Amino acid sequence: MTLPRDYQGQSCALSRAMEVIGERWTLLIVRDAFFGVRRFGDFVRHLGVPRAVLTDRLAGLTAAGVLARVPDGGKREVYVLTGKGVGLWPAVRALTQWGDEHHPVPGGPRRSFRHADDDAYVGPDGRCTGCGAPVDAADLLVxxxxGLPPPSPDDDPITAALRRPQRLLRPLPLTKGPSA
Structure with a gap:
């Protein structure tokens, strides 16, 4: 049985937000968009999400104005976060921190965030531990x-690329495999 997308009888801001980002896979798609994933096939390969589900989630995020489809310079279009989508960064950061704190993986976090200006870590509050400034998503390096496992021959191109520092919101430089 498919659950409805809305929260009938609920009119609070949280229920309205959940109608946009609360479905399974949606926040992981948004997280990957922050990491620089832009192409449909790259989302599929990295997340392992069924293509039909991804199509539905991308359509919903685009209709809600969280993502936009833009030309990639060729015949294809790619997905990028809009200003509305970038506004989700504090929530994505907070949920990531919550997961690291309450459901940790052996060895520590798989990924950390650093301030691009001074290479200091960014704390859970979103402030640089070096200069003390609040750090916007565009000024962060993942x-x-x-806790990141060692490289594997089975790593998809996104996982392989994220083994190097990557500035958020910039296209991820992929080195192997075509993107659909």
């Missing part, structure tokens, strides 16, 4: 954390 870097491998101590």
């Amino acid at each position: 870097v491998p954390g101590p």
Whole structure:
């Protein structure tokens, strides 16, 4: 039985937000968009999400104005976060921190965040531990954390690319495999 997408009888801000980002896979798609994933096939490969589900979630995020489809310079279009989508960063960051704190993986976090200006870690409050400034998503580097497993021949191109520091919101430089 498919659950409805809305929360009938609920009119609070949280229920309205959940109608946009509360379905399974949606926040992981948004997280990957922050990491620089832009192409449909790359989302499929990295997340392992069924294509029909991804199509539905991308359509919903686009209709809600969280993502936009833009030309990639060729015949294809790619997905990018809009200003509305970038506004989700504090929630994505907070949920990531909550997961690391309450459901940790052996060895520590798989990924950490550093301030691009001074390479200092960014704390759970979103402030740079070096300069003390609040750090916007566009000024963050995602870097491998101590809990990231060693490279594997089975790594998809996104996982392989995220083994190097990557500035959020910039296209992820992919080195192997075509993207659909």
